[in-house]
Amino acid sequence: EAGVAQSPRYKIIEKRQSVAFWCNPISGHATLYWYQQILGQGPKLLIQFQNNGVVDDSQLPKDRFSAERLKGVDSTLKIQPAKLEDSAVYLCASSPEAASTDTQYFGPGTRLTVL
Amino acid sequence: GQNIDQPTEMTATEGAIVQINCTYQTSGFNGLFWYQQHAGEAPTFLSYNVLDGLEEKGRFSSFLSRSKGYSYLLLKELQMKDSASYLCAVREEGGSYIPTFGRGTSLIVHP
Numbered sequence: 001e002a003g004v005a006q007s008p009r010y011k012i013i014e015k016r017q018s019v020a021f022w023c024n025p026i027s028g029h030a031t032l033y034w035y036q037q038i039l040g041q042g043p044k045l046l047i048q049f050q051n052n053g054v055v056d057d058s059q060l061p062k063d064r065f066s067a068e069r070l071k072g073v074d075s076t077l078k079i080q081p082a083k084l085e086d087s088a089v090y091l092c093a094s095s096p097e098a099a100s101t102d103t104q105y106f107g108p109g110t111r112l113t114v115l
Numbered sequence: 116g117q118n119i120d121q122p123t124e125m126t127a128t129e130g131a132i133v134q135i136n137c138t139y140q141t142s143g144f145n146g147l148f149w150y151q152q153h154a155g156e157a158p159t160f161l162s163y164n165v166l167d168g169l170e171e172k173g174r175f176s177s178f179l180s181r182s183k184g185y186s187y188l189l190l191k192e193l194q195m196k197d198s199a200s201y202l203c204a205v206r207e208e209g210g211s212y213i214p215t216f217g218r219g220t221s222l223i224v225h226p
Binding site: 106 | 119148155156157158160202204212213214215216217218
């Protein structure tokens with residue numbers, strides 16, 4: 001079974017530029033998550049999708065971050081414009097359903113450096 | 116909201132046993148996860164506890180005490196490849212069942 005795919009793996013941009021990340025979850029998984037992991041910290045949830053609907057985006061900085069999952073499969077996360085403090089690893093995860101016993105499966109992440 | 120606390124770093128010797136503690140405060144507990152994360156890689160699932168007691172899975176065991184807001188991950192017969200960050204994550208009742216992660220404990224295993 002293929003795992004969660006993410007691209008690109010690495011991205012370096014200058015502040016005020018825009019960047020987009022792509023995620024393809026495990027086939028059949030209804031729930032998709034985007035996390036931000038700053039060096040030395042645990043992952044922090046940015047947004048959760050159930051199929052193509054947003055379940056929780058309370059921690060997404062909506063003035064600069066946006067995400068979509070139009071067909072309920074792939075998802076993109078965009079930052080526009082980027083700030084220095086956005087330097088982090090952006091992890092995508094998926095799970096079959098958003099049930100209490102569900103395990104999340106993480107992708108390899110995209111390491112973003114903002115200069 | 117939740118408050119999750121784990122030690123920042125631990126060191127241990129190959130072949131030994133190490134216990135990584137996690138304490139938490141939550142308004143409505145609904146499960147605790149442990150994940151392993153090697154440097155530069157994604158977290159991978161190790162264990163899930165929702166009831167009190169010990170769950171054993173090979174060299175790894177996880178313990179939960181809901182009344183004390185406490186869990187530990189026990190690693191036996193340590194190997195060099197166990198050097199990684201170990202993340203404790205707690206899920207609250209209701210809502211979207213999203214777990215909140217602690218900062219992680221960096222475990223260094225030396226010969």
